[in-house]
Amino acid sequence: QISGCPFSSASGKQRKLTGRGNADWWPDALQLDILTQNGKSPDPMGQDFDYAEAFNALDYNALKADLTALMTDSQPWWPADYGNYGPFFIRMAWHAAGTYRTSDGRGGASSGQQRFAPLNSWPDNGNLDKARRLLWPIKQKYGKHISWADLFILTGNVAIESMGGPVFGYGGGRKDVFAPETDIYWGTEEMWVDQGAGTRIDPDKQLDLESPLAAIQMGLIYVNPEGPGGNPDPLLSARDMRMTFERMAMNDEETVALTAGGHAFGKAHGAKPSDTFRGAPESEAMELMGFGWLNDQDEINQGHITTSGIEGAWTPNPTAWGGDYFRLLFKYDFELVHSPAGAQQWQPINPDPEDMAPDARDPSRKVPTMMTTADMALKMAPEYRKISERFRDDQAALDNAFARAWFKLCHRDMGPKARYLGPEVPAEDLIWQDPVPAGSAPSDNDVSGFKSAILSSGLSTAELVKAAWASASTYRQSDHRGGANGARVRLAPQNGWAVNDPEELTRVLGRIDALRGNLSMADAIVLAGTAAVEKAAHDAGFDVTVPFAGGRGDASAEQTDADSFDPLEPQADGFRNYLKTKMSVKTEDMLVDRANLLGLSIPEMAVLVAGLRVLGANAGNSKHGVLTDRPGQLTNDFFVNLLDMKTAWKTVDTSGDEEFVGSDRASGEQRWTATRTDLVFGSNSQLRAVSEVYAERGNEAKFVNDFIAAWNKVMNAGRFD
Template identity: 80%
Template sequence: MDAKTGSISGGCPFHGSVQTRSLFGRTNRDWWPDSLNLEILTQGGKSPDPMGEDFDYCEAFNALDYNALKADLTALMTDSQDWWPADYGHYGPFFIRMAWHAAGTYRTGDGRGGAGSGQQRFAPLNSWPDNGNLDKARRLLWPIKKKYGQHISWADLFILTGNVAIESMGGPVFGFGGGRKDVYEPETVYWGTEEQWVNEGVPTRINPKEGKALDNPLAAIQMGLIYVNPEGPGGDPHDWEGMARDMRETFARMAMNDEETVALTAGGHAFGKAHGAAPAPTFRKAPESEALELMGFGWLTDPEEIEKGHITTSGIEGAWSNTPTQWGGNYFRLLFKYDYELVKSPAGAWQWQPINQEYEDMAPDARDPSKRVPTMMTTADMALKRDPEYRKISERFRDDQAALDDAFARAWFKLCHRDMGPKVRYLGPEVPAEDLIWQDPVPAGTTPSQADVDAFKAKVLQSGLTVSELVKAAWASASTYRNSDHRGGANGARVRLEPQRGWKVNDPEELDKVLSTLDGLRGSLSMADAIVLAGAAAVEKAAADGGYPVKVEVTTGRGDASQDQTDVDSFAPLEPFADGFRNYLRTKADVKTEDMLIDRANLMGLSVPEMTVLVGGLRALGAVSGNSGKGVLTARPGVLSNDFFVNLLDMGTHWSVVEDSGEEEYVGRDRKSGAEKWRATRADLIFGSNSQLRAVAEVYAEDGNREKFVKDFAKAFAKVMDADRFDLTYAKYHK
């Protein structure tokens, strides 16, 4: 296979260059300005999904003939096609690489990437240098996708095919969970700021000598790579320390520790070969920029070159082991048995070749099994031998095949499922019974009676806790949810556990007071339910005090997670650097504060109106971090009113930058008297400055829409509180 191969440092998740950058970096239109633009057809919220709103993929997947599909995939592994022949007569390694690169874009920083929606089909991923020739792997699967249709998404098919490939070559598999629903357009993801791809001389994103760290939330070392450059940092094969550093950092940023990194690298490279049979300039461009008649193909398309096996992908040429279609321990055996010398592939890439390799240790030729050729290692592979910590793990795996089997199976499962969220979202007959800590397990809860709920809410409102305190605690618990990897949220009440209870944005001392009080009042309710219900009760009181009573429809039946069920390190990336909803910003960043608000709203699955009404409502309720009062544009904080929008858009107020705030704080003064009226931030003023957001803000500021504002806020607030209730929404699929 051609797969190219960590702790997350603190600080701004958007920190990178000195100058302020775009939240999304370069877009597909930047890379391919002449590509067909379909955005005009999706304006106004029109969906590009041909399946329609009523299509239930989970239900369709449960009706799949799973065993028949696996049998067809197994048969495909050795059904070599003339238009793209299988190396060694087996497509298994090719499909493992396809699955790996579908899942391997996942990063912990924002939970984006991964295999969850089949994004490998679309730009820019379909044209990344690291995904070279995977267009052929997807076309090989088309007859099977065509046969099973709506019952298997491309997203699920990519991963299941990788599993079947491993099994077909005798490798260990931990399990498979289906349920990934396809999307039909590229997702907007920040992949970096570079204007060139990795093979165009782009410098590495991390270089301690230059004081340059890997830009969060990115996990790859260079544009167009899944992880690292296998030739070495910046293509330098002699920098093995930098190679180990880059591997450790990039793998950690996609949730892998040292043991998992070694197991995945060795396990993946036990199969197949890298491709660097000819200089890359002899081949065509990537699929997204190729001629119409190639029908979405790119890179190598010449039949004569394909027939000869003159294939170049990574530029490195050769197999890692002498048994490239059979699972076993030969990867580590060869790595430690031989000394290696640096050579160049036919395509001109640096790689390492065994010195005086014995004939029986050579690999078969990919197209002619009667021939034997030397094996090879990349600089990334050599790091497993040279780095002291990696070497200890590698030697243990070399000497204990069962340990490698288990470690690889588990790490592969994690790689392919890390972005799926709670285990309840997994479907199919091969879902493992074991609960894994990275799945953020939460014990099942018990649904309380309505009488118990009503009694608790009444006690909360008589407890002395303020509306602001109750709303802030509920928001701190629920707003951690990310729809990118479905982590966080109120279920489990992890806001009372480390590390969340100590996050500065949550006002820890105030939060402890609220949680302690709720714990004493909740009776048989779970803490997770108590926190959410208390917030709902506070919103209902605030709405009634404003003259527009409303019911906040939140669910109950949540469970409480324990500290032992919480991986502290893995939750650290969920800590907000900025939360515009609570007007919180740790320090000035390289991305505009309002951009980070939009990014957070996107991760929470909110629309523009939902984001707008929530910001305005939370400000009116005084629910700002640190109780700073910034953005609380009302004379009656704690009352749910549209005062934020009314006063923000009031032409009697003149706004100016507060000196020494770095354009992060503003003062609003009366135009006539000059008296100070309000303090606000960029996250506030953007609703009056940006034309689209102002259009929505004006709706909520209108006199006739006061009740609408309250109802919309209550609905959006409930949506945030219930965003992670997969235990309810998926229950019907597990009967």
């Protein structure tokens, strides 16, 4: 039932690319985006700030010592449960990382988005505003040397370590951004989970969860702790957990280890009905200074806090790592009860006194422990139960599984290991890091020799350009996966993707392989396309060189988790005029989405589409949008002919508004065919303005140069070597 298809929707309704955004949720919010018009950056650190350099000058051990001390430095304005903020900070880090989703690589910990709307106000992130504010003195002290994004994760690690938990390592390198990321689709619902929004998977039916979403309801990181839509059914909860954790790249074992390991620590908060608290940060009064979910200070002092609405700790030792979670889960039968806030939760029947938990404020008082419906899934769902029993009986196995899964959780969106900074980067290569062996830069002779060999190989410009594009264009800046490095285009699954025209690709790669000499495949594929682009420019009369930087390595099949590459398959690639199936967003939205993942600007997107069309790079070698009489030459003909008033366009009735024909206005003679992705450059006013520039007399060479620069950017995307 899990569709791997981004943007496919069970309802079949068309939607906006980015769904419901901050301006929809908070129409009264300050409109700072008017100051970011015309390319002005909201980042006070400026373009030249080198975060890696700043991080490398960090006094890492001093920072860790300060964080360790902070764990037990309880502040009167938000006293620590059990005198220890560790569990609270682990939840903060988990929620920072847990928004990651494999299908588009967006979300995750890597840019510190938890500071901004909507995440700062998601019900599931309740009270994490306090956790971030507790960290402020330390952030202030270490300044530019540690980003918020890095600090969230490091603090989670230190919290685990300080309570005796297992940690696998830490890599820094998450550079902060200074505005909400508006490219992330979080859903279309108009209500939050705590306002009665329906669950995205119907509890009674096996409905699809719309991709790329990875949470079950608006405002949640993953599943509803009370069960699907509030239905306390552990088996249905297991179904939701499996689907959502899978979308975060976690298998059953990792899911069990993470959840049980996380809930070894801390407590849930549901001391009072939630309507006795103030609203979320983004909607609250100015004098609260960015805080939400508040009540009176003496209520806070007494521990009368409501976050999830569930109340209680999972174990009798909520500030120490150990095996109590599974011990209690299996030792007792549980009954469904209501918390003081009204949430449904599970309580052990007749617990022994030593299995009671301390009160969060008064350790001499004993209170019952609890399990959420999601926790009960680890016992009741057969596949989870097997794993849980193994972990119950083998603490070392749980330690290892938790440490590794936590490391993956927190680093999954950082891309290749080369991007990790700091003294605690684990030496071991992990398959989910998509390892690529180091390459070496080829000699000038090797480069020029291969160029002339490939250009006289009989392969066409289109074939060479297509292979290079297929290789490089998988890159996504969201999680830094994909790209030409590694040459995974020659491996499963990429070599079988329909968009890559597999038969043609295999033939072309075979020729490249035979001729490449000392070059790595990854370099040779890029160089073949680059040589073809250069030739196409020369054929059009432009005396230019297209830059090439070698040094890419080749990954093997053993170094490739093939399944994990499935989500990188384009469901639509406007650059190659490819659409697999009609989406719940417009096809031109998919082009913009892909351009965003490639890190392109509007002009870069435009010149690439126009250039790739005239070079013949369409999937299936279709003629759509090939608006030129001299295909194979790098010209601005696409723009010139698209804007030519002598042509009138009409839909092809059977295409469902996807295909068009252009005919001569006077004679009625058919001249061109095109898709939405082509015509949008003439119909959309903003894209038309860009198209006009490139169609103008005098800008022919500008077009060629801009195409080459954008091509070069894509060919080198995803290289951190």
